[in-house]
Amino acid sequence: MIRSPLLLAASALTLSLPLGACRGEGDDARVEASAAGTSLGIDATALDKSVKPGDDFFAYANGNWVKRTEIPADRSSIGAFLIADQERERNSVQLFDKLLKANPAADTNEGRIANYYRAYLDTAAIDRAGMAPAKADLDAISAIADKRALSAAIGRSIRADVDPLNSTNFNTDHLFGLFVTQGLATPGETLPYILQGGLGMPDREYYLSADAKMAGLRDKYRTYIETVLRAAGNPDPSAAASRVMALETQIARAHSTIAESNDFTKGATVWSRAELEKNAPGIDWPALLDAAQLGGVPRFEAYHNAAIPRLAALVGSQPLDAWKDWLAFHTLNEHGAVLPAPIRDARFAFFGTALAGTPQQRSRDLLALNATSNALQDAVGKAYVAQYFPAENKAAIQSMVSGIKSAFAKRVEALDWMAPTTKAEALKKVETIVVGVGYPDSWRDYSAVQISPTNAYANQSAADAAEYRHQLAKLGKPMNRAEWWMPPQLVNAVNLPVQNALNFPAAILVRPFYDPKADAAYNYGAIGAVIGHEISHSFDNNGAMFDSTGRLRNWWTPADLSRFQQSGKALAAQFDAYSPFPGVNVKGEQTLGENIADVAGLSAAYDAYRASLGGKEAPVIDGFTGDQRFFIAYAQAWADKSREEALRSQIATNGHAPDEYRALTVRNLDAWYKAFDVKPGDKLYLAPEQRVKVW
Incomplete structure (x- = not known):
């Protein structure tokens, strides 16, 4: 995907860019300047021409924008993705205002949207209700008397809230995460994937690292746990928090690493029901699976097959009281945004401020809007695209997709080092990619989802349960290659490896990624590179290990695979050298998939752009050649300014390199050197043989 997992944030708690924007002074200046120069496309006022393009292309393209732009107080970062999302949020505010004034019937999609929004917005009612909405959940946890009941409680809690393949999302409050699609190596068979979970902080390293900053975060997290359990009426919240922290540290030790999680080949293990019970003793699997509505499922994709037995063993070995405290805390943590102020405030103080450096919470009306959009994605999405996504934009993007697919295929055909058998499968894979632009062909049915106008806690639970039922309903059925994994109102794009498909939601098809009034150089450099990225x-x-049917198998000759892997190692080394802070370097292997997609995608977008000119040269506009506009548009699509805490967290846990360094992908393309007269001695200069050309 083009970015780290982007949810329509119900709060400013996501460490990746949360959707739902607050306009900053710098944003207004940029949007207005861009609107004034639509024929040029790029934002000339953002450039810092005192910087040589060959020394720091990010600073050249975005330097003045960075200088004049302040990160909003309720944000951990600001950049091109947030700027695009401002339009999505402004549109959504208008959409919700109109819908709320219409006072729709409760049993309609519009009524569900209105009720969810109103209940979430009403913090006075949430505070008056206190812990009453959570009482049934907490009472059920308190009543757990043995490991069988504990296993059933863990099973009841499981939700479809992870996605290892499409969005590298491995985080869940539940001990196990569930994901449903075709098995990695089982074409035609849809399976439930079981993933590791159970941590409140982003990754195992937050619990195990000796780094002083991580240790400080552990202290703050324990304080947060204690605050939540005190608010819930725990008789000894300090002792309970210590038990939870100790248990989560054990869970962290059981977890696979980020690098292991990102390796699809390690997740391609299928266990029968009997093998699951045999390989992972400690849990009462019949009780867990029955409670999780998976009792009749014969086979499972054991994605984290090394961690699952270790987690199961902890259920069997760790004290029951510790597990009950853990369940109570995570139940409340998951619902923290719709619980009384002491929990809401403490939750933001830790996740928003301590982890991401964001000093101020977003306004409740915008939190309510985005929480509703996330909970009822298709209901909101259907209304959104009807209002804000013109048919001509869909047609234009589809045309660009065709051109970039063709350019990528020509690049494959031109590879002189690739064997004919490898090349044939690669070309077949490009040819058969299913591309969704704007929105899905069919919409989710929410008629069975009951949404209250007064109970925000129950609404969140109902939406989560509805998503879970929707995912379970796919079991036993053929995979739908046209299935969407992102809502239309999301500034992102995604590649779906087992479907051999792409999604480009409507909300990303706006400035600074796409402008129907701008010239081809701008659009191919911005949204064209996004399209190329997802194709790539x-x-x-990881993607190169899937064939055209979406099956994980090695379709490479040994020599071809070795050559491909050598290019990957060179690119990883290039990114390893980038360092935003002393002693903190980008992790080239951890970000390799995204970096390969950037290099190959930008190359294909450039070729498609040149092809769109029909053999002619683009006009010079305001002193910029077409190639210069193309590369500047690409770099401006990665404009970003982040708080230190957020940037450190991204480097530690994310599969995407910081945007500043993604903009430097240009140094691997020969055309960039010619466009900006980059020569030996310039800081970004790479000799031709050092420029990484993966495809």
Whole structure:
């Protein structure tokens, strides 16, 4: 995907860019300047021409924008993705205002949207209700008397809230995460994937690292746990918090690493029901699976097959009281945004401020809007695209997709080092990619989802349960290659490896990624590179292991695979050298898939741009050649300014390199050197043989 997992944030708690924007002074200046120069496309006022393009292309393209732009107080970062999302949020505010004034019937999609929004917005009612909405959940946890009941409680809690393949999302409050699609190596068979979970902080390293900053975060997290359990009426919240922290540290030790999680080949293990019970003793699996509505499922994709037995063993070995405290805390943590102020405030103080450096919570009306959009994604999405996504934009993007697919295929055909058998499968894979632009062909049915106008806690639970039922309903059925994994009102894009498909939601098809009034150089450099990026994910270090049917198998000759892996190592080394802070370097292997997609995608977008000119040269506009506009548009699509805490967290846990360094992908393309007269001695200069050309 083009960015780290982007949810329509119900609060400013996501460490990746949360959707739902607050306009900053710098944003207004940029949007207005861009609107005034639509023929040029790029934002000339953002450039810092005192910087040589060959020394720091990010600063050249975005330097003045960075200088004049302040990160909003309720944000951990600001950049091109947030700027695009401002339009999505402004549109959504208008959409919700109109819908609320219409006072729709409760049993309609519009009524569900209105009720969810109103209940979430009403913090006075949430505070008056206190812990009463959570009482049934907490009472059920308190009543757990043995490991069988504990296993059933863990099973009841499981939700479809992870996605290892499409969005590298491994985080869940539940001990196990569930994901449903075709098995990695079982074409035609849809399976439930079981993933590791159970941590409140982003990754195992937050619990195990000796780094002083991580240790400080552990202290703050324990304080947060204690605050939540005190608010819930725990008789000894300090002792309970210590038990939870100790248990989560054990869970962290059981977890696979980020690098292991990102390796699809390690997740391609299928266990029968009997093998699951045999391989992972400690849990009462019949009780867990029955409670999770998976009792009749014969086979499972054991994605984290090394961690699952270790987690199961902890259920069997750790004290029951510790597990009950853990369940109570995570139940409340998951619902923290719709619980009384002491929990809401403490939750933001830790996740928003301590982890991401964001000093101020977003306004409740915007939190309510985005929480509703996330909970009822298709209901909101259907209304959104009807209002804000013109048919001509869909047609224009589809045309660009065709051109970039063709350019990528020509690049494959031109590879002189690739064997004919490998090349044939690669070309077949490009040819058969299913591309969704704007929105899905069919919409989710929410008629069975009961949404209250007064109970925000129950509404969140109902939406989560509805998503879970929707995912379970796919079991036993053929995979739908046209299935969407992102809502239309999301500033992102995604490659779906087992479907051999792409999604480009409507909300990203706006400035600074796409402008129907701008010239081809701008659009191919911005949204064209996004399209190329997603196509290229089918051929990154993980995607290249899937064939045209979406099956994980090695379709490479040994020599071809070795050559491909050598290019990947060179690119990883290039990114390893980038360092935003002393002693903190980008992790080239951890970000390799995204970096391969950037290099290959930008190359294909450039070729498609040149092809769109029909053999002519683009006009010079305001002193910029077409190639210069193309590369500047690309770099401006990665404009970003982040708080230190957020940037450190991204480097530690994310599969995407910081945007500043993604903009430097240009140094691997020969055309960039010619466009900006980059020569030996310039800081970004790479000799031709050092420029990484993956595809």
